[in-house]
Amino acid sequence: MTATASAPLLRTPGLVDAHIHPDKSSWTLPWLSRDPAGTLSELIENDRAVQAGYAVSVEERAHALLSRALAHGTLAMRAHVDVSSELGTANVEGVRAAAERLPDLTVQIVAFPQFGLLTNPGTLDAMAAALESGADLVGGIDPGGLEGDLHGHLDAVFGLADRAGRDIDIHLHDGGEDGLAQIREIARRTIAGGRQGRVTIGHAFALGDAMLPSLGATLDLVAEAGVWITTCALGADPIPDLDRLERHGVRVALGSDGVRDSWTPFGTGSMLDRAHLLAYRTDARTDAELERAFRIATVHGGELLGRPEIADWTSESETRLEFAAESLAQLVVDRPAPQRVLVGGREVAAR
Template identity: 30%
Template sequence: MNQDSKNFSRRKFLGNACKIGGVSAILGVTDAMGLLMPEVASADAGEKNANHNIKKPGRNSSYMLLNVRLESGYIYENGYVVATKTVLRNIRIDKGVITKILDTKASYDRQLDRYDAKGMLLLPSFKDMHIHMDKTFYGGPWRAATRRSNIFDIIEAEKTLLLELLPTVQERAEKLIELVLGYGTTYVRSHCNIDPVVGLKNLERLKLALANYSDKISHEIVAFPQHGLLLSNAEGLLREAMQMGATHVGGLDPTAVDGNMDKSLNTMVQIAVDYKAGIDIHLHERGEVGLQAVRRLADLTEEAGLQGKVTISHAFSLASLTEGADVEMANRLASLGISIASSVPIGKNVMPLPLLQKQKVDVMLGTDSITDPWSPHGIGDILEKAHRAAELYGWTYEYELSRALSFATGGITPLDEYGKQVWPKVGDAATAILVPASCSAEAVARLPKREAVLHKGVLSSGSLDKARS
């Protein structure tokens, strides 16, 4: 580390707050592929419930969920996990919290509303930790990705596209929220463009969309300088976005796009410190250029006291680490609580996600683009991303598939690594999904329909059948 780096102390961070200026822009759009809508879309569920005059669980409801299948342990043969044990239970939910888990023969208050899970498996709901809800074609006419030869081509194209999509940002975002809810996602971290083209308008509209679904989904928002923090002179805009409620400050390829790694990273980290916010940077840079940025960001994280608050999205350069260096880097990231958000890319450089997870790095998954100017392939299903990881890394056995669920749930699994039941417990939020599957391993491998999606007890998507008396 050079002398300038050594002098880059936390005290300097805290003392160098810049005055807020400029206008902050965040885009918002959603896309338009009806074929991608899951069968459990909330609109369909609402229609079904209306037709049967079934009361749906709401925010302050107290009710029983009957005949719920819960994982209870692993079955071993010759020292290997070969199957998963389950039991049926009745669960009481009060104001969004699980208050009782009962044997199906135990008595309960029959004055409560009762819904029959019919033996379906209860799993933790999903977290999509990298999605662009403000910048998608979803909800409108089909469009493939924008033709480009480099990142600057698409940045230039966005200067027109963002204005074209601006009038329907909120509408598209709400349709995208419905889409991911139907797939069982009840927590999103949405990146939102901050650039001189649309000012703060996309952020304003994205916040309105998320507010309309606040009882069904939780969220974070990353103020993302898609056109370059330095390249588009976006610092003032980012600061305004943080004042408007963005939870994380973003960044983009500090060398390839901004042309000055140290200044770009320092500016991003300074904003995070000034607003006591998190960081989530898009780092597509490969090879040594990208690794230098990872190392420098790790140093800045330590110096600024941002441990546990920094995420590197994509982090493609980690795929180029040699044996030994990969473990060293993973240990450094884990020691600082720096997480990695990945869309599980398919390509010539396979990301070392299993190694990162083994070394206790928090690995999060995201769907990233949902048919937007950058890619048409996202379908909005975070469980499909865990399924892809299982295929990519050759996880075919019961235990491996069972543990792969953690990628989709933000680390929560019904069983711990030794097969002890750890979820759900009394006192947990009733944030879960019901699927027609026998166990987590089957769910990851077979991608069953999400029949019902609960967020803090609220039926966010799908349907629940009233239990017969």
């Protein structure tokens, strides 16, 4: 931390959005009214309809959101982008084109089978094609609750990742003991395939239920497998106990999930806002607890995405953010926009 004549200047590492869906966003478009939905399947069907109705391209909508994120200090993100038999690889190509217009922002793309992998014939082939069209990782979604075939789904996801030499990032909304069983199976396959540190589970709502008898054993296996957990602190979604995850050695990163899309009217494109929400949802009060929320949104994300200039950041780093704030704790509470965003010592602006 350094000082200016007018206000304290706080230097920080860059922010990382470890779980976002830029191809779904309506950012900068007229207000989008959302249909009610009570189940995951209904949300997915609403999303399918909304995406089909967009008159503005994926590239332009994604570029608008990515530009906003960069201007607010996000220097790296993992984008989950829809791939299906109907969409083919178009959304992946649109997000990749948007990312290439912003060279100061690292964007990892996950080929994401939102509309089903086994249940939507042709999607597995489209996923393979997406890995040749701009996607970096293989995604998956609720092998049990949505696909109804835990082992078949994971065989397809891990098999594709093995053939292509890619990492894995799986959405898992299923809760209860069934959700924990799916998490353990993913961890076992990670260990068996020598993929420690190369598999992520997004949401992992089952980890947020402290009353589940197998939670402790599940966390131990997740830690042994080096499986990352990403949480988004959205709405009423369950959030794991951060203290408990730390005790078990489970690594956590933070994402914004949907931003102004068919799923939610919320989201600002600022990961500092998301760190604030994580702190609020986990009842952070002390400076140490508030600082942890910021660390999860920065350093942890840098570790997950392999960005050493974020993961190993020091106050002398040329890649940094600068805020008018007294401390990280105040920063998380007040959520100001950065005064400067620097990459390699050069001030950058979204273009």
